Amino acid sequence: MGHPPRIPVWLRWEQSVVYFVTICVADRKSVLANDHAFIAFKKAAARLRDWTVLAAILMPDHLHIVATPIADRDAKVGNLSAAIKRWMRAQLQASWEWQPGCFDRLLRSDESLRDKWLYLEENPVRAGLVTRWQDWPFRYEFSEELL
Secondary structure, eight states: OOOOOOOOOOOSSSSSOOEEEEBBBGGOSSSSSSSSHHHHHHHHHHHOOOEEEEEEEEOEEEEEEEEESSSOOOOOOHHHHHHHHHHHHHTTSSSSSSSSEEEEEEOOOOHHHHHHHHHHHHHHHHHTTSHHHHHHHOOEOOGGGGG
């Protein structure tokens, strides 16, 4: 029996507030699982001033983000979602739209963070897009170099 996967060293429960956020494309159009959208997402994540994106997965019609506010415990997830949406659409000169709002869940423990991390990694496998999560190219992981 194998060992359960470990959470990467950089993804620790050191933040007081961590959110799991899902943002969907309107009409579930498959427009995100490509190099251009991935680059647009990384640029949008780098522009954030009030949030740090710890991890993300771009799926064909939605994206999952694990993020933490930098300073303000009361930072609004809606502001994070709106900024990512606006900057990605602008970068891509997109003709498609996002669904209004987003789904977010406040993670309450290291165990909850671990469960969401594993969910993120396995999402492309469950969708039948790859056979191993390591093969999915549209996976973002926080890097200290981004600070």
